[in-house]
Amino acid sequence: MTENRANGTAPVTAPQHSVEGFVKEFLRELHFGQGVTLARASDNDQYLALARTVREYLMARWLETLRRQFDAQAKSVAYLSAEYLLGRQLDNALIATDLTEIVEEGLASLGIDLATLREQEVEPGLGNGGLGRLAACFVDSLATMSVPCIGYGIRYEYGIFRQTFVDGWQVEQPDTWLSLGAPWEFPHPEHSVPVHFGGHTETYDDGGVERTRWVPAWDVLGVPYNYMVPGYQNGRVNTLRLWSARATKAFDLQIFNSGEYVDAVRAQTFAENISKVLYPEDSTPQGKELRLQQQYFFVACSIRDFVENVLPEDFDLHDLPERIIFQLNDTHPVIAVPELMRILVDEKKWDWDEAWAVTQKCFAYTCHTLLPEALEVWPVELLGRLLPRHLEIIYRINDDFLAEVAQRFPGDELRLRRMSIIAEHPERSVRMAYLATVAGAKVNGVAELHSQLLRDKVLPDFSEYWPDKFTNVTNGVTPRRFVRLANPALSELITDAVGPGWVTDLERLREMEPLADDAEFRERFRAVKAHNKDRLNALLQRRDGITLPADAMLDVMVKRLHEYKRQTLKVLHIVSQYERIVSGELDPTSIPRRVFAFGAKAAPGYKMAKQIIGLINHVGAVVNTDPRVQGALTVVFPPNYNVTLAETLIPAADLSEQISLAGKEASGTGNMKFALNGALTIGTDDGANVEIRQLVGDDHFFLFGLLEPQVEQVVAAGYEPSRYYEENRTLRRAIDLIASGAFANGDRKVFEPIVSNLLHEDRFLVLADFQSYVEAQERVDAAYLDTEGWTRSAILNVARSGFFSSDRSMWDYIDRIWHAQPVVAR
Ligand code: 475
Numbered sequence: 001m002t003e004n005r006a007n008g009t010a011p012v013t014a015p016q017h018s019v020e021g022f023v024k025e026f027l028r029e030l031h032f033g034q035g036v037t038l039a040r041a042s043d044n045d046q047y048l049a050l051a052r053t054v055r056e057y058l059m060a061r062w063l064e065t066l067r068r069q070f071d072a073q074a075k076s077v078a079y080l081s082a083e084y085l086l087g088r089q090l091d092n093a094l095i096a097t098d099l100t101e102i103v104e105e106g107l108a109s110l111g112i113d114l115a116t117l118r119e120q121e122v123e124p125g126l127g128n129g130g131l132g133r134l135a136a137c138f139v140d141s142l143a144t145m146s147v148p149c150i151g152y153g154i155r156y157e158y159g160i161f162r163q164t165f166v167d168g169w170q171v172e173q174p175d176t177w178l179s180l181g182a183p184w185e186f187p188h189p190e191h192s193v194p195v196h197f198g199g200h201t202e203t204y205d206d207g208g209v210e211r212t213r214w215v216p217a218w219d220v221l222g223v224p225y226n227y228m229v230p231g232y233q234n235g236r237v238n239t240l241r242l243w244s245a246r247a248t249k250a251f252d253l254q255i256f257n258s259g260e261y262v263d264a265v266r267a268q269t270f271a272e273n274i275s276k277v278l279y280p281e282d283s284t285p286q287g288k289e290l291r292l293q294q295q296y297f298f299v300a301c302s303i304r305d306f307v308e309n310v311l312p313e314d315f316d317l318h319d320l321p322e323r324i325i326f327q328l329n330d331t332h333p334v335i336a337v338p339e340l341m342r343i344l345v346d347e348k349k350w351d352w353d354e355a356w357a358v359t360q361k362c363f364a365y366t367c368h369t370l371l372p373e374a375l376e377v378w379p380v381e382l383l384g385r386l387l388p389r390h391l392e393i394i395y396r397i398n399d400d401f402l403a404e405v406a407q408r409f410p411g412d413e414l415r416l417r418r419m420s421i422i423a424e425h426p427e428r429s430v431r432m433a434y435l436a437t438v439a440g441a442k443v444n445g446v447a448e449l450h451s452q453l454l455r456d457k458v459l460p461d462f463s464e465y466w467p468d469k470f471t472n473v474t475n476g477v478t479p480r481r482f483v484r485l486a487n488p489a490l491s492e493l494i495t496d497a498v499g500p501g502w503v504t505d506l507e508r509l510r511e512m513e514p515l516a517d518d519a520e521f522r523e524r525f526r527a528v529k530a531h532n533k534d535r536l537n538a539l540l541q542r543r544d545g546i547t548l549p550a551d552a553m554l555d556v557m558v559k560r561l562h563e564y565k566r567q568t569l570k571v572l573h574i575v576s577q578y579e580r581i582v583s584g585e586l587d588p589t590s591i592p593r594r595v596f597a598f599g600a601k602a603a604p605g606y607k608m609a610k611q612i613i614g615l616i617n618h619v620g621a622v623v624n625t626d627p628r629v630q631g632a633l634t635v636v637f638p639p640n641y642n643v644t645l646a647e648t649l650i651p652a653a654d655l656s657e658q659i660s661l662a663g664k665e666a667s668g669t670g671n672m673k674f675a676l677n678g679a680l681t682i683g684t685d686d687g688a689n690v691e692i693r694q695l696v697g698d699d700h701f702f703l704f705g706l707l708e709p710q711v712e713q714v715v716a717a718g719y720e721p722s723r724y725y726e727e728n729r730t731l732r733r734a735i736d737l738i739a740s741g742a743f744a745n746g747d748r749k750v751f752e753p754i755v756s757n758l759l760h761e762d763r764f765l766v767l768a769d770f771q772s773y774v775e776a777q778e779r780v781d782a783a784y785l786d787t788e789g790w791t792r793s794a795i796l797n798v799a800r801s802g803f804f805s806s807d808r809s810m811w812d813y814i815d816r817i818w819h820a821q822p823v824v825a826r
Pocket residue numbers: 128129130131132134281282283284285368369374446475665666667668669687
């Protein structure tokens with residue numbers, strides 16, 4: 001769909017919003033879309049027909065949205081993100097259109113169960129974790145708020161790998177999410193965009209002006225695939241545009257003409273590799289050439305698309321900042337900065353300064369990390385080979401910037417070296433976070449603490465130089481998917497209590513607060529949890545053959561596997577409880593029965609993370625089957641944690657584990673999802689945990705561990721993990737038990753790397769926080785035994801977490817960074 005023709009007049013009407021209207025349309029799709037009769041239709045046929053029927057209900061709104069947006073010529077947000085972790089589309093489209101009941105009834109009249117069809121959908125896993133899921137929440141919120149936004153990204157043919165366990169060890173399988181059909185996407189090959197790579201630059205005389213041009217060596221085509229992003233029951237549908245790489249005609253012809261048919265076909269494959277697979281590293285990006293190709297590929301397509309297809313034909317690009325803000329989701333799309341400069345200077349033939357003034361107003365940068373190893377750098381050699389003109393532009397940006405700094409701080413050579421976009425060691429490379437900071441109108445962190453540390457620790461020279469450039473926007477999650485869709489039972493209870501408005505105005509949850517003191521309401525709240533646990537149990541049975549014990553506290557830690565998140569701390573707690581039980585120190589009937597649930601993927605090349613997964617599974621195999629435990633401890637680790645599993649797991653949780661080392665987790669968003677679904681948090685003073693605790697109150701949050709400034713001190717004083725091992729008997733026994741081979745059939749070597757890392761390195765201070773964690777867990781046990789008190793706290797967690805709606809995050813971005821406005825119906 002080309003936006004500039006979106007104001008055409010042919011009427012587009014949705015099917016009737018009734019059971020009959022739906023059934024008629026569904027059967028039409030089954031017959032004419034899938035080419036099968038109902039009698040012969042497979043579940044997948046039925047799912048595809050259903051998806052196409054539902055999208056028909058959205059189509060008129062989509063076209064109307066585009067028309068309205070074009071007419072208004074309003075400022076748009078272009079969210080540039082290499083990842084969108086969308087989750088399943090069907091249910092979200094059903095709640096957005098308020099069709100769930102109609103569809104349920106209509107399908108039932110044909111003898112079809114909606115739940116069965118839901119299960120057919122393979123979620124688009126086009127992201128690794130937090131950052132990708134955040135992008136999906138943000139586009140949902142913007143659509144629901146009627147703010148013009150295009151999400152731009154990559155249509156990976158293979159999303160995040162499917163995780164399986166073989167003998168408890170992670171084995172990756174390809175994610176073939178497109179193989180059974182992709183009913184939610186709209187390919188538009190006629191709007192394909194060429195993207196160039198390689199070659200060299202040259203200068204030429206342009207009527208007395210010396211200019212530079214890029215003479216690239218090869219190119220590919222970006223084919224746009226559009227996805228609907230429906231607002232919640234507001235008649236609005238925004239667009240997510242994901243790019244897929246194809247070989248260009250010119251590329252083929254050249255080689256075909258030379259008679260090298262087989263080589264030509266191979267070259268085609270080469271081009272198409274660019275969008276083939278999502279890199280599965282989160283937080284430790286590898287400097288792979290294909291990754292840089294992906295980054296440039298999608299931002300080059302996106303900028304060209306916006307300038308040529310979204311803006312009107314005669315648009316004066318000097319006004320670009322009034323029409324667009326490119327929000328950079330971490331540094332992955334930062335190459336967009338020199339790309340826009342290249343277009344303005346080389347193609348549009350603007351003066352450098354004129355182009356830079358516009359460019360600086362068009363970008364803003366969000367940082368999602370604090371780990372130094374997660375800050376992207378690209379070797380100059382690689383960048384110069386792939387994008388020679390962009391490297392020149394980066395050099396010029398850097399030269400101009402450093403000249404400015406030198407003026408303000410004369411003679412401060414060290415400062416210039418610290419602030420240079422080009423690092424000299426260990427290899428000459430481009431610091432993408434610095435480029436983003438220099439070019440961006442604003443730079444934000446994703447929680448209060450993170451934004452503060454970003455200013456003080458990661459980019460101190462820059463925040464001194466531009467104090468007003470830095471701001472915070474605390475992350476949020478969409479209440480549509482993570483409460484309304486994931487937790488229908490709680491949604492009904494909330495709606496009974498405060499009315500339906502909370503779905504788009506989450507602060508309304510506050511009105512529930514007094515009900516925490518209402519015994520009948522607490523009873524109903526517990527019934528919701530029990531129902532959600534049954535639902536989880538049924539899913540895990542079906543999915544993995546896992547059975548949960550009845551009446552147990554559900555303690556959940558789900559997130560990517562990373563040492564800084566400290567899954568090992570939780571394992572050490574489980575092992576120590578186990579050891580205390582089998583040694584007779586702890587009576588298993590004296591503590592509440594607990595299920596320890598894990599969900600986590602490890603980057604395939606991250607050895608230690610994979611070891612930890614192996615350890616969790618092996619500990620589970622021993623603990624779960626030891627009769628002495630008497631069912632007090634159960635470890636479950638369903639494989640392939642993803643958005644779909646989260647939607648059933650989170651609503652069932654009693655306890656949320658947010659136990660990263662203080663100062664390492666930028667924000668966390670899982671922590672918000674749990675609180676909103678009535679789990680209590682055991683957590684460190686890290687990321688958005690800080691804000692969760694402030695809002696829900698200390699009495700309803702289990703805080704433990706070193707605070708961020710204390711972490712600094714402990715490290716500065718020369719941290720020795722072995723000291724904690726020697727001085728803490730419980731800890732020592734737990735580690736000794738692992739070291740003894742008790743969880744590896746007596747083989748001491750299997751988990752030796754984990755043990756020796758903990759004892760001799762322990763970069764994330766697991767041992768230092770162990771005692772404090774165990775004590776907090778004792779407080780958890782005691783609190784859980786007080787059923788009414790626990791329920792009260794759980795209700796207050798829900799009632800006080802409205803702040804964590806991604807709608808609020810979006811308003812903050814609008815106020816502090818974007819200055820865009822909703823476009824409302826005329
Ligand atoms: C933080 N991913 C969370 C979340 O702001 C935070 C990095 C490199 C390459 C690919 N993916 C990544 C991340 O850095 C990431 O997901 N960061 C997370 O962003 C949203 O809530 O604390 O760890």
